[in-house]
Every structure is written in structure tokens, then in C-alpha cells.
Amino acid sequence: MVKLDVSNAFNSIRRDHLLECCRELVPFAYPLVHLSYACSSILMFNDIPIYSATGVQQGDPLGPVLFALGVNSIAHFVRSPVNIWYLDDATISGPPDAVFDDLRVILPSLSDIGLSINADKSKIVNIALNPSDFTASISTCRGILSDVRITDKSNLTILGAPMGPSALECSLAGKISHLSKMIDKLKVIEPHVAFFLLRNHFSVPKILYTLRCAPCFQRGDLLSDLDNILSLGTSSLCNLAFDDPGWTQASLPVRWGGLGLRSYSDLALPHSYPLITLLVLSQTSFLETSPNGNCPKFTLQPEVGGRLGLVRSCPTLNLYSVNGTKSLVRQSSKACFLSPINTVSLASVQVAVKAAVSG
Secondary structure (H helix, E strand, O other), X not given: OEEEEEOOHHHHOOHHHXXXXXXXXXXXXXXXXXXXXXXXXXXXXXXXXXXXXXXXOOOOOOHHHHHHHHHHXXXXXXXXXXXXXXXXXXXXXXXXXXXXXXXXXXXXXXXXXXXXXXXXXXXXXXXXOOHHHHHHHHHHHHHHOOOOEEEOHHHOEEOOEEOOHHHHHXXXXXXXXXXXXXXXXXXXXXXXXXXHHHHHHHOHHHOHHHHHHOOXXXXXXXXXXXXXXXXXXXXXXXXXXXXXXXXXXXXXXXXXXXXXXXXXXXXXXXXXXXXXXXXXXXXXXXXXXXXXXXXXXXXXXXXXXHHOOOOOOOOOEXXXXXXXOOOOEEEOOOOEEEOOOOOOOHHHHHHHHHHHHHO
């Protein structure tokens, strides 16, 4: 796997290329984009005009969309089995030859539109190669990206989401350290302001993305550490002590009489619910029709429940489409997935997942 970082991406992409892509892919927006970017923008610094002729303007609501349009053709050219792009972050993974062939095309293609790869921040990760093959792959990769860094897969993240148990542990440990440091810094300012910042910025809001992208509920010990640090920090800032019932009350939402300092442990499983639902859909397999013969039956195998972190006994779950229409499941070399038309309804999947979680 190779993770690519584009240097100064939004300020470097060629505007003429953006205009061409916009006219081709989003013609209805072209007049507005042409009005904004056909000529150099003038930025003022101490009454000195600075002419901006490349990139999208910071703060422009169309900026991310225009950049995505600009790299769209390059992203779709990639032939590696795993191809993940989000604006200026790209992750490609697959057999070494396929990945390196893609890199040999991506780098000059990006250069043609004014972009370059920051090799110092780009990473290569060994997912499944034996050590000797990976060593050879590193040499080949450094012939393309000279300063690419080697990263252990135990610390692998994609778009900020930890991949695997070790990466999840490392991510949560980082959240613990960050929360402790922020509480220490908040102690030097006025308590009301400190409490406001802690509740609305530095506690749960800082971890919501991780809770939604990874099965954090599997690490109850680390979540409990976060809860303890938050409780002790709040006690210090507000000059009061919480007993167990008091902290339970304080961790409720404001509309329920609490302080809005939500418990990490309480939020972990509900926020992972959409992730579990997607995993259930990706792991289902077509078995047989239902007893009435008019809607398909899908089975979630017990070992899948184990991978989802359902540590209690997870019986086989039968999922039926409630609308009675037949659905097909196609099996490919990459994944097993439902056809986009007439799929198992989300309601039936939700019922099954709730049953599995509740035991």
C-alpha cells in the first residue's frame, strides 16, 4: 500500500485545467467558475497587489469541488484493486507491480496539472508481502518516490481512520494524551470559559470521527481512561467532586438535565452502529429464498459477528427484505456486495444488528 501526499495542492493546481474540467463535467456551473478564475485574482498586502494565477482561493465554497474535478480523471485511471482518493490525499493498494505502474502514471499526470507529490510525507506500508519481497518493493518504490517513508501497518490510518486493532489502540492512546494536555492548559484560564471549551471542543467532539470510523467499543479500557480523565478534569475546573451518580447525571445531554459532558463509553457503540451496518451488508452471502418463496434470505455467519466485536454469543442472523422483492448478491474477487437495485432494506439490517448487539 502506498499513501500519497500532494504538496500545497489547493494553491498549485492549474486554473485552465480546472476550467476545462468544469466545462466538461459540470457545464451549468461553468459561467460562475469562469467569472471567478478566468483572470488572475488580486490579493492585497499592505496596499501592495499580489496577483494569484494558480490554484483555488482559500475560503471559496467551490474550492474542494473544483479540486476534485481537477484530479478526477487521474483518480479514475488507477488500476490497483484499492483506490481511495479524498481531495489531495490518495491511497492505492494491491500487487506491487500494479501499484508501481499506477505511480508511474500518477506522478507525471499530476505534474501536468501543476501538482507534485511530497515524498517526505508519502508512505509505503506492507500489508501482506513477505519481508524479502517487501524489501525489493521498497527499492522499486524509492526509484519512483525517492524519500518515501516506511510505515508499520500497526499504525496504519486511512483518512484519519485507524485500520486494525493496533492502530485503534494507538489512536485512542493519542486521544488520552491530548485530552490530558488540554485539560492542564485549560486550568490557567477562567473556569466558565474553560468548561465551555472542554465540553464543546476538546472532549467528545475531538473523537467523534474516530468513534464513527472504527469499532472503538472494543477498547472499553481506553474509553474508561478517557472518561476518568474527563471526570477528574471537570472536577478540577469546576472545583467540585463527582461521585458515581453525580457523574452519571453530569454526562447526560443538557436537555435531560446533564452538563453535556458525554461519556466516551456510552457513545462508542451507538456511533459505531452505521459502521456495523455497512460491515453486515458487505459480509452477507446469498443462500436461499425465504419460506414464502418471494424474498431472498441472507445469513450473517457467527464468525462475522466476532469480527464486529460482538463478544457475546452471536447466533446466525437471517436477513429478509421487507418489501418482498428479490435481491441478488454478486461475488467478485474484491468483495461480496448487494446489487444496487432491490437490495435488502436498511430496516431489516438495523433490526438484525440491534438483535446481535443486545444479545
